Amino acid sequence: MLCIVCELRKALIRAFDGEGAVRHVALEGTPYARLLPRVAFLKASSEEAPYIGVETARRWCCVIVTEGRDGCRLYWDGGEARVAPFPAVQVDPTGAGDSFLAGFAAGLLWGLSATDAALLGNYFGAAAVSHVGVPTFNAKMLQAVKTILEGKVKRCNPCINGTTFNFERSNMHDELHTSLQEVAMLMSEKQEIDPANGIGDICST
DSSP, rough: OEEEEEEOOOOGGGGETTSOOOOOOGGGGSSGGGGGGGGEEEEETTHHHHHHOOOHTTSEEEEEEOGGOOOEEEEEEEEEEEEEOOOOOOOOOTTTTHHHHHHHHHHHHTTOOOOHHHHHHHHHHHHHHSSSSSOOOOOOHHHHHHHHHHHOOOOOOOOTTTOOOOOOOOTHHHHHHHHHHHHHHHHHHHHHOOOOOOOTEEEEO
């Protein structure tokens, strides 16, 4: 497998016309489409989704469409799932997509199913938009999230060639969402008490 998680960069679905104007093109009509069978997960925003051909792409890989304050949706061959968001006051969207992807990839490394890992992605995506600038994450928040994962999942390393990913939500999905929500609320309260955290010190959603 060439790539475990691939984010759809806008450059892959953009083209220039004769006058130099930028327009979107369907992924299916680009050379990059042939890479889909070698990708396990493809992430796109809701604005990009119409150009990737979700119904075609899901036959080859799991497509993750992020929907901002509405969370995200996962599409794979034979199924789909909606993953709930975490409330956040958007201050600056810088880094939200990358933060989602980092949380999602970390979830996979912890052995979460794709749907559960997307929940972790939503958590970090929401945290990222709550502050101005490139996000960095508060060490106490990261430790709290790690403690939750240690208590709920058996850590493994599924990112090995030949491993089959589980896409369905687990029976701990709702419990995981509640636990992450509690951490978000706690970090938000701490930030209100001590607002001088510095730009990019992400500890609230």
